[in-house]
Amino acid sequence: MSTKLSINLHKLARFTNTAIPVLALLFFVGGWQISFYFHFLTVPFLGLTFLNTYYLLGQRNHSLLRNFGILGQGRYLLESLGPELRQYLYSGDTEERPFNRTERREVYRKANNIDSAASFGSQNDFDATEIKLRHSLFPISKEHVLPYQMAFGEERGIQNAYTLTVPFIISGMSYGALGQRAIRSLARGIAQTGGLMNTGEGGYPKYHLMEKCDLAFQIGTAKFGVRNEDGTLNEPLLADLAAKEQVKMIELKLSQGAKPGKGGMLPKEKITAEIAELRGVPMGRDVVSPTHHSECEDYPSAVAFIRRIQDVSQLPVGIKLCIGDPRQFAELVSEMKRQDSFPDWITIDGAEGGTGAAPKAFIDRVGMPLFPALKSAQDILLASGARQRLKLVASGKLINPGSQIIAFCLGADAIATARGFMLSIGCIQAMQCGSNTCPVGITTHHPRLERGIIIEDKALRVANYVHSLEHDLEELLCSTGARSVKDLSFDNLYVPNESTLYPFANHN
Amino acid sequence: MTSPKFKLVSWVAQIIAVLIMGQTLFFKFTAAPESVQLFTELNMEPHGRLIIGALELIACILLIIPSSIVYGALLGSSLMAGAIIGHVTELGWQGDRLELGIYAIVVLTCCISTIMIRRRELPLLKVIHSDKPTKRGRRK
Structure with missing residues (x-):
């Protein structure tokens, strides 16, 4: 014994x-x-x-x-210590969420201009869930790829149409969600590439404006920066903002992938005196935006409100939304047709989108994932003939060229990503964005933590990231034989039978 | 967050502790006869006198640096607990020993009050106190 x-x-x-x-x-x-x-x-x-x-x-x-x-x-x-130990030691390279180590590493390498060639083979599953790009038997060489250009507002023939030359937009992150140094790093970096940055819904974009980059000003449901006391739109304030040289476009946020049907949230830990002033909110209390714009009660009023913002701002105006039911989206589009009034672009945000703070049930369970939502939107717009009246922007975990090219194939004209750019300036996915304790100083206003960010250095990484993404996009386009993203279509995708896109695929 | 009123109380306690501990340092480091006598009775002369003096100096410094107050209070209360043990077991409370013993008790009280007020700053207790309640009502 x-x-x-x-x-x-x-x-x-x-x-x-x-x-x-x-x-x-x-x-x-x-x-x-x-x-x-x-x-x-x-x-x-x-x-x-x-x-x-x-x-x-x-x-x-x-x-x-x-x-x-x-x-x-x-x-x-x-x-x-669990989260740290798992991330450092025990989680496999393709295990973590929302971004696994392989995905994060690819962004880091791009941001540092390090070659991201991999060896021996893919670590991904080649089973029934992975969408693949169908390349052409006759790829083209790089000289034949057209430079990227996308003119927002051209459909309406407005004077202030904006031509986007970098297909990767920094998605809406406000001063409040991010600290000032992070904002300035992103803004300076994107300015070096000539790209566009979305201000997020955080009111007057003081720090975004500092670095002379092109901006899309976002109006959230609380309308920070352009609100009246009662929460309605203050037209003179909007006109003032729109008149600024750097503000090129306006985005009206109807909903956000991470928390569709719920307003933005800024936890009280992150509200400094300055943020309270820029947004016009009290300190010491969580700020929760309304669930919807008071001007948008139904389809007609929503479309009328978009046109009102177009009239006031005289700029290209887009809407951002996460699709819940494609039939509602179809209804919205047909109302646009009825009023013959279209936004200049629509950003489709997938339910997998990121956020600084949202209830867990909303992060996990509400809204359609990006790919099927984007495909539905594209199909609805094509069927109604509205597609040539506006541009389509995709967002939701599109941080790597591999996922971005899929979005382009599904109909996107441009890609917006927030977390991709956060990773490029050193985000380590510590998942503390809502508590003002971000260890790398990005989503915090604590001077001791923000100290870690050297703006000049991080700006360079943003530019590197963009240039690397452009490079990879170009190579992917060559492989498909397409000369620009406009030539891509759903036919360029191989969709296996367990993918969320499978119901849309032509199975013969 | 600790409320401003309690913060003020804590600072008053810290300053009392630092003043009382600080002035005895002079006697310890200059080997004043009273101090030497005390530590001889404790059989710690001279090293114990210098070690305890040095620790008290460190406690005083920690008690006035904002980020380390709670550690200073921990060290200070430990030293004072030792001093009180000394009075109980060896030194007694007669004559000016009574005054010294009372000083030790006062400093101990000040340090413990500081720890209680600033308990959220204690590293081991952070886990218990850090989660924020929901807006629907405070957890008991």
Whole structure:
């Protein structure tokens, strides 16, 4: 018969709970009878005895501490280190969410201008869920790829139409969600590439404006920066903003993928005096925007409101929404046709989109994922003949060329990503965006944490990231034989039978 | 967050503790006869006197640097607990020993008050106190 050993944590805890006061007593006797120096041990052990007594008998919140005392803290301590340990050591390269290590590493390498060639083979599954790009038997060479140009507002023939030359837009991140240094890094970096940055719904874009990049000003449901007291649109304020040289376009946010049907959220931890002033909100309280624009009660009023913003701003005006039911989207489009009034673009945000703070149920469960939503929208717009009246922008986890090209094939004219750009300036996916404790200083206003960001250096990484994405897009286009993203279509995709796009595929 | 009123109380306690501990340092480091006498009775002369003096100096410094107050209070209360043990077991409470003993008790009280007020700053307790309640009502 063999004896096996295992640690009995219950007994160990009981032993510890007895040993601590006994040792305190022994040390006391030692200090008394042998040498006063023993009291250097008596005192800490007395302290531990008091603390342990509090855990066992005093506090009532934590069963574990009540039953096992100080050793029970071991669980909390180790558990609190769990996310870091998993990310550093134990999670596989393709395991983590929302972005696994392979995906993050690709962005980091692009941002640092390091070659992202991989060896030996793909780590992805080649099973029934992965969408692939169908390349051409006769790829073209790079000289034949046309430079990217997308003129927003050209359909209406307005004077202030804006030509986008970089297909990768920095998606809406406000000053509030991000700290000022992060905003300025992104703005300076995108300015170096001639691209476009969305301001997010955080009111007057003071820091976005500092770096002379092109901006799309976003109006959220709370209308920070352009609101009246009662939460309706303040037209003079909007006209003022739209008249600024850098503000090229206006985006009306109807809903957001991470929390569709719910307004934006800024936790009170992140509201500084300056943010409170820029947004016109009180400090010390979470700010939760309304669920919808008070001007948008139904289809006719929503379309009329879009036209009103176009009239006031005299700029290209788009809407951003996450699709819940494609039939509602179809209804919205037919109302646009009825009024013969279209936004200049529509951003389709997938339910997988990111956020600084949203209820978990909304992050996890509400809204359609990007690819089927984008495909539905494209089909509806094509069928109604509205597609040539506006542009389509896709957003939702599109941080790598591989996923971006799929969105282009599904009908996107441009890509918007927020987290891709955050990763490019050093985001490590610590998932603390809502608590003002971002360890790399991006989503925090704490000066000691923001200190980590050197704007000039990070701006360079933003530019590197954009240039690398452009390079990869060009190579992917060559492989398909398409000369521009406009030539791509759903036929360029291989859709396996467990993909969310499978219902749309032509199965013959 | 600790409320401003409690912060003020904490600062008053810290300053009392620093003043009382600080002035005894002078006697310890200059080897004043009273101090030498005390530590001789404890059988710690001279090293114990210097070690405890140095620790008290560190506690005083930690107690006035905002980010380390709670650690200073921990060290200070440990030292004072030791001092009180000294009075109980060896030194007694007669004559000016009574005054010294009372000083130790006052400093201990100040340090413990500081710890209680600033308990959220204690590293081990952060887990228990850091989660924020929902807007629907405060957790008991």
